[in-house]
Amino acid sequence: MNAEYKFIIVDDEDDVETLIRxxxxxxxxxEQYEFxxxxxxxxxxxxxxxxxxxxxxxxxxxxxxxxGLTLLxxxxxxxxxxxTVIISAYSDMENIRTxxxxxxxxxxxxxFDFEDFDRTLAKTIKEVEQVRHTMQxxxxxxxxxxxxxxxxxxxxxxxxxxxxxxxxxxxxxxxxFIDLCGFTALSEQEPPDLVIRxxxxxxxxxxxxxxxxxxxVDKFIGDAIMAVFRNDNHLERAIQAALAINERLLSIEDTxxxxxxxxxxxxxxxxxxxxxxxxxxxxxxxxxxxxxMGDVVNTxxxxxxxxxxxxxxxxxxxxxxxxxxFQFENIGEFRLRNKAKxxxxxxxxxx
Numbered sequence: 313m314n315a316e317y318k319f320i321i322v323d324d325e326d327d328v329e330t331l332i333r334x335x336x337x338x339x340x341x342x343e344q345y346e347f348x349x350x351x352x353x354x355x356x357x358x359x360x361x362x363x364x365x366x367x368x369x370x371x372x373x374x375x376x377x378x379x380g381l382t383l384l385x386x387x388x389x390x391x392x393x394x395x396t397v398i399i400s401a402y403s404d405m406e407n408i409r410t411x412x413x414x415x416x417x418x419x420x421x422x423x424f425d426f427e428d429f430d431r432t433l434a435k436t437i438k439e440v441e442q443v444r445h446t447m448q449x450x451x452x453x454x455x456x457x458x459x460x461x462x463x464x465x466x467x468x469x470x471x472x473x474x475x476x477x478x479x480x481x482x483x484x485x486x487x488x489f490i491d492l493c494g495f496t497a498l499s500e501q502e503p504p505d506l507v508i509r510x511x512x513x514x515x516x517x518x519x520x521x522x523x524x525x526x527x528x529v530d531k532f533i534g535d536a537i538m539a540v541f542r543n544d545n546h547l548e549r550a551i552q553a554a555l556a557i558n559e560r561l562l563s564i565e566d567t568x569x570x571x572x573x574x575x576x577x578x579x580x581x582x583x584x585x586x587x588x589x590x591x592x593x594x595x596x597x598x599x600x601x602x603x604x605m606g607d608v609v610n611t612x613x614x615x616x617x618x619x620x621x622x623x624x625x626x627x628x629x630x631x632x633x634x635x636x637x638f639q640f641e642n643i644g645e646f647r648l649r650n651k652a653k654x655x656x657x658x659x660x661x662x663x
Contacts, residue, residue, distance in 0.1 A: 322383065485585075
C-alpha cells in the first residue's frame with residue numbers, strides 16, 4: 313500500500329485500533345491514510361525501522377515493556393523528522409506535560425473526541441507537508457550544487473536577483489581553457505561507459521586544482537573546461553593551477569579496452585584582463601548561463617587551440633605581468649583566429 317500519509321498507532325488497548333479503523337476506513341480505502349498498529353514501544357520501534365517513511369506516531373503513555381515517554385526519546389534518535397502525538401487520559405496531565413517538554417508535537421486525550429482527533433491529525437499533516445517541502449528543497453539545493461557553481465548560487469541568493477537577470481558587470485579576471493588531448497579520437501574507439509568514466513576522472517583532477525587555487529569552473533565544454541579566477545593574484549593562481557594539473561596528469565595511466573594504455577595530456581590557453589560577467593540566455597525560455605564574455609575569453613580559447621600537449625600558452629602582455637616568477641619559452645608570433653594582428657606567444661613553466 314502506498315498511501316499519501318503513513319501513521320503508527322501505539323496502544324495496548326484493542327478498542328483503540330478498532331475505533332481508528334472504523335473512523336478512517338474511507339481514507340484508508342482511498343489510500344489517503346495508512347495506519348500501522350503496535351501494542352507497545354518496542355513493537356513501534358520495529359515498525360518504524362521497517363517503515364522509515366512513517367510521517368507520525370500516535371502513542372499512549374502507559375504501556376507494557378516500553379512506555380510512551382521512553383518511546384518518544386527513541387523515536388527522536390531513530391528518525392527526528394517523525395512527529396509524535398501523545399495519547400493519554402486527561403488525568404495524566406503531568407506525563408503529558410513531560411512528553412511535550414521532551415519534544416512531542418501534540419497530544420490527544422482519552423476517551424477519544426474524534427472531532428479533536430481530526431483537528432490534531434490535520435494539524436500534524438500540515439506539519440508533515442512543511443517537513444516534506446523543506447526536505448525537498450534541501451535535496452534540490454544539493455542537486456543544484458552539483459550543476460551550478462557557487463558564484464551563481466551567491467548571485468541567486470541576492471535580493472532582487474530574479475528581476476536583475478540581464479544585469480552585467482565588468483570585472484578583472486583570468487580565464488583558462490583546459491582541453492584534454494586526443495579524447496575525441498578515444499571516444500570514437502572506446503565504449504561510452506569507459507569514455508565517461510575516464511573523462512570524469514580527469515575532470516576531477518582538474519577541478520580539484522582549480523578550486524585549490526581559488527578559481528571556479530564556468531562550464532564544461534565537451535572534453536574541455538573553462539575556468540575563471542578572480543580577486544587578488546588571479547593570474548598567478550591560474551598559472552599555478554594549470555601547472556599543478558599538468559603534474560598530476562603526468563602520473564596517470566589508464567588501461568583501455570584493448571589492453572593499451574592511455575596517458576592523459578592537456579593543452580591550456582590563459583589570458584587575463586577585463587571581462588563582462590552576467591547572465592546569458594533567454595528570459596522567454598527561463599534558461600541562463602552565468603558566465604564571462606569578452607576578448608580576453610576569446611583569446612584564451614584561441615591560445616588553447618594553438619597549444620601542444622602539456623603546454624600552457626600566454627601572450628606577451630600576460631608574460632610581462634608575471635615578471636620573473638615563472639619560466640617562459642618564446643613559441644613565436646601567431647595570428648589568432650579572427651585577430652587582425654599577430655601576437656607573440658609564450659609557453660609558461662615553473663620558475
